[in-house]
Amino acid sequence: MSEVQADLQLDYPGFALNVSLRLPGKGVSVLLGPSGCGKTTILRALAGLERPRGRVSLNGSVWQDDAAQAAFVPTHRRAIGYVFQEASLFPHLSVRSNLEYGRRRIPESERRVGMDEAVELLGIGHLLDRRPDRLSGGERQRVAIARALLTSPRLLLMDEPLSALDPARKAEILPYLERLNRSLGLPMVYVTHSHEEAARLADHLVLMQSGQVVASGPAAELMARLDLPLSHADDAAALIQARVVEHDPVYGQTRLDLAGQSLWVGASDALEGDTVRARVLARDVSVVLARPVGSSIVNILPAQIEALRDDGPDTVTLQLRIDKTVSARGESPLLLARITRRSCDALRLRPGGALFAQIKGVALMG
Secondary structure (H helix, E strand, O other): OOEEEEEEEEEEOOEEEEEEEEEEOOOEEEEEOOOOOOHHHHHHHHHOOOOOEEEEEEOOEEEEEOOOOOEEOOHHHOOEEEEOOOOOOOOOOOHHHHHHHHHHOOOHHHOOOOHHHHHHHHOOHHHOOOOHHHOOHHHHHHHHHHHHHOOOOOEEEEEOOOOOOOHHHHHHHHHHHHHHHHHHOOOEEEEEOOHHHHHHHOOEEEEEEOOEEEEEEEHHHHHOOOOOHHHHOOOOEEEEEEEEEEEEOOOOEEEEEEOOEEEEEEOOOOOOOOEEEEEEEHHHEEEEOOOOOOOOOOEEEEEEEEEEEEOOOOEEEEEEEEOOOOOOOOOOOEEEEEEEHHHHHHHOOOOOOEEEEEEOOOEEOO
């Protein structure tokens, strides 16, 4: 499978970067970590805007190699689209002219994304005759993304594109980012410090701290690992994917298939048969040893305790693997449950033990 590779070393006074990355050649790879950990430096190195010592390649095409070949491909010759924190549109040009600027950079024979396709994907057809000062922050970023797409990149780089937006504008633009991932199959490297954005967008997740890669792998796997910082946060959550089975208009709910088990969530616009992504907070999962009768909690799933972490005098976090039915395909999904130490001791919970997970809330992502 094609992939993005980066082996980078960089030393500044007070900061050192030393990373080795292998990112999938499809889907969204999210670099997640606090400010100053090196996320943007990696992105700029992929773009050729920064030159730490090392090697960078995309699908076998070498963009930088300071060892064997002493090669360096400048930014304008790398097939990338780059979206910054600020939209950086030309203020004196209309939206249409801003888009044409991006498209004209690419010879007609090499254009892989058309104007109409980019406009439709980002929902900006009604904005084409406006100037940037007449756009909202979310609209400006959608135009900036469309302009980047019209350079027909082989790799799309996004540096905290939502950080300057308020929650309403972020909610406006996130569905468009998900749509890009589904529609174009274009590999994307996305930098953020937001756990929510990572949960919503990431197929592959890279956790960073102080210029180092702490962990790299499938997002659902990393979010549920007890040895990583994500599972220690107050909003620790598991990421799951499930298939839409049916909609119940009477109660305003949608039933999902999760490893052959039924999971009821709030009404969704997804079609039957679609795969949806959901986030389950650890604090919204409790456990019982026997299936309860007459409970107000609808989602009660059989599970096994994979691992258990002592979080101090009062709290324990459990990693649970949902039991899948005989007909279910793929690996069983993981959940996290945060319970009191008193409850853990009273139930005598141990790794390998069987129980039932009671899920009080499921947040569909998009």
